[in-house]
Amino acid sequence: MPFEFKLPDLGEGISEGEIRRWLVHEGDMVTEHQAVAEIETDKAVVELPAPRAGLVARIALAEGGIAKVGEVLMIIAEPGESAPERPRSVSVVGTLPEAEDAEAVLATPAVRKRARELGVRLEEIRGSGPRGSVTLDDLAKSSPPAKPAEDRHGEVERVPLRGVRRTIARNLVKAHLATAFVTCMAEADVSDLWELRLRELAALKEKGIHLTFFPFFIKAVQHAIVAHPLMNAAVDEEREEIIVKKYCNIGVAVDTADGLMVPVVKDVGRKSILDLAMEIQLLGGRARERKITLEEMQGSTFTITDFGHFGGTYATPIINFPDVAILGCGRISDKPWVKDGQIVIRKILPLSLTFDHRVTDGVDAAGFLTKVTDYLEDPTLIFLEST
Numbered sequence: 001m002p003f004e005f006k007l008p009d010l011g012e013g014i015s016e017g018e019i020r021r022w023l024v025h026e027g028d029m030v031t032e033h034q035a036v037a038e039i040e041t042d043k044a045v046v047e048l049p050a051p052r053a054g055l056v057a058r059i060a061l062a063e064g065g066i067a068k069v070g071e072v073l074m075i076i077a078e079p080g081e082s083a084p085e086r087p088r089s090v091s092v093v094g095t096l097p098e099a100e101d102a103e104a105v106l107a108t109p110a111v112r113k114r115a116r117e118l119g120v121r122l123e124e125i126r127g128s129g130p131r132g133s134v135t136l137d138d139l140a141k142s143s144p145p146a147k148p149a150e151d152r153h154g155e156v157e158r159v160p161l162r163g164v165r166r167t168i169a170r171n172l173v174k175a176h177l178a179t180a181f182v183t184c185m186a187e188a189d190v191s192d193l194w195e196l197r198l199r200e201l202a203a204l205k206e207k208g209i210h211l212t213f214f215p216f217f218i219k220a221v222q223h224a225i226v227a228h229p230l231m232n233a234a235v236d237e238e239r240e241e242i243i244v245k246k247y248c249n250i251g252v253a254v255d256t257a258d259g260l261m262v263p264v265v266k267d268v269g270r271k272s273i274l275d276l277a278m279e280i281q282l283l284g285g286r287a288r289e290r291k292i293t294l295e296e297m298q299g300s301t302f303t304i305t306d307f308g309h310f311g312g313t314y315a316t317p318i319i320n321f322p323d324v325a326i327l328g329c330g331r332i333s334d335k336p337w338v339k340d341g342q343i344v345i346r347k348i349l350p351l352s353l354t355f356d357h358r359v360t361d362g363v364d365a366a367g368f369l370t371k372v373t374d375y376l377e378d379p380t381l382i383f384l385e386s387t
Contacts, residue, residue, distance in 0.1 A: 002057055002077040005050065007067045010041055010294065016068045017041045018162060019061050022109055028056045030076065037073065040163050044261075044292050054078055062109035062116075064162065106133035114139055164259035175321040178237075180357040183316040184365050188373040189337055191347040196379055204277070215276035216375075217304050217329055218250050219382045222268050224371035225302065230360040231368050232301045234322045242359055251300030251320050252280055254287040255310070261287045262320055264300045273382070308332060313350045324359045327372065328352035349376065 007017060017039035024036045035047040036056075057077040061067055105122040107115070111134055115122050118139065125142050127134040161169060175181075190213075197211055204211045225232045225248060234243045248269050251262040263283035265276060286292045303320040308331035317328035330350030337346035351372065355365045375381050 002075050003052055003054065004072045005036075005074045005076055006072050007039070007069050008048075009069050010039075010046065014041045014069070016066055017046075018166075019063050019065050019067060019073075019109075020045055020163070022059060022063060023047075024056050024059075025108060026056050026059055029079075030054065030056060039067075041167075041294070044294050044297050045290050046294055048073070050076065052076055059109050062113040064113050064160075106131055108133075111136055111139060164256070164261065168259050171321065172318050175319045178321055179319050179324070181316075181319055181354050182357045182362065182365070183352055183354045184362060184369060185314055185353070186351045186369045186373055188349045188351060188376045189339070189346045190332060190349045190376050193376055193379045194332065194347045204274070209274065209277050210281055211273075211277050212280070212306075213329070213332075214252065214280050214304070214306060215273045216379060216382065217306070217327070218252075218265065218268050218276055219273060220372045220375035221250065221302060221304060221327060222248050223375055223382065223385055224368050227371055228360075228364055228368035230364060231325045231355065233324050233359055234301075235324065235356070235359060245301045247301065249299050249301045251303035251323070252283065253303065253305035253320075254284045256288045256290070258290065261292065261297070262300065262303060263287050263292055263296050264298060266299065302326070304329065308350070315352050317352060317354050319354055319356060324356040325365075325368075326354050328354070 010017070018041075020038040020040045022037050024030055024034075030036060030050045030053060032051070032053045033049045036050045037048045039046055039048055054076040055078070056074060058075040060072045060074055067073055105125075106127060106129070107122055112122065114136060115134075120139060120142065122134050125134050125138050126132075128138055129135040193213070193216060197213065197216075200211055229244050230242070232245050232248060234245070235241075236243055247267060249264050249266045250268050251264050254261050254263060263286070265271075265279050265283065268276065271279070283292065283296060286296065300320060300323055303323055303326040305317050305326060306329045307315055307317075308329050311331055313330040313333075315328050315330070317326045319326050328351070330352070332347050332349045334345050335348040336343050337348065338344075339346065351369060353365055353369050353372075
């Protein structure tokens, strides 16, 4: 009997996924556990394995389509079996013949998706592909030139809210609705840290390690959390409890071509600056290549974002829900600074901390930010207090 392959429960509260790419076609034979599709979820792009071997009798959802957990993605049949008939449109007077005619058109999911985007009826096109199937070239030849979209003020472009950008939009709205967020700011004199990194850059580069400031930011946050544990927490809405987490996993915001992604560096208290540098380098590369896994995107307790790399100074970073705090690091620049009673030029780092005011208050947040500043201004403290 043909098998309905449905979108499985992927965990972490994921309720749906977007079909990013089909790796098989109708008529292909697949083996058990063979990757058949790439699905983009709220967390990452994952490959779906076939739950059984057989013939791909039907692909039920085109690329770009959104599937809910439990929705049929494809029909897998034994050789010689046929897929059940597609449901036909029915009216009060019976089955509509147009539905049956439309289903007779041979076309890949990608072609069907493009036809919908162009508003083209496939049954009106003479196909030039195998067995008369409609190809993308057939669509292009049959479609009139696209007219610029306009509103009453002028020309516009409509871009589908899909993929990572769609996930970002939903998560940011959720964070705004679910938290009472406040941002406080400070400046840190990181001149000594600047010199320390500069001294070690060349030697570490020879070992294939790119040392950024991020590992130091992570260690400073980890140590500051010891004195201010409410910054490393979450809220259980149903039980009205604050969950103070005894482990420290830091989410690292990474800019990718598809949008912002947040891989998670686990158990940072047990890792050295060099360990962190190598892991950030690895996770950042995997995120930009869209090879990051769900596991590598889960479990953060606090998040750090470095917008200074792109020239920013201060900001109001949005909490990476369900975390209750996020630290934003701005661009390090030369500024006049009072040191030992003298005005000197120093390397100054702007810091922006957004926290959930339901969990803690400004006194605690200011104290936490002061601690972070202390560690960054005197990096020897980081090494002295690290295990």
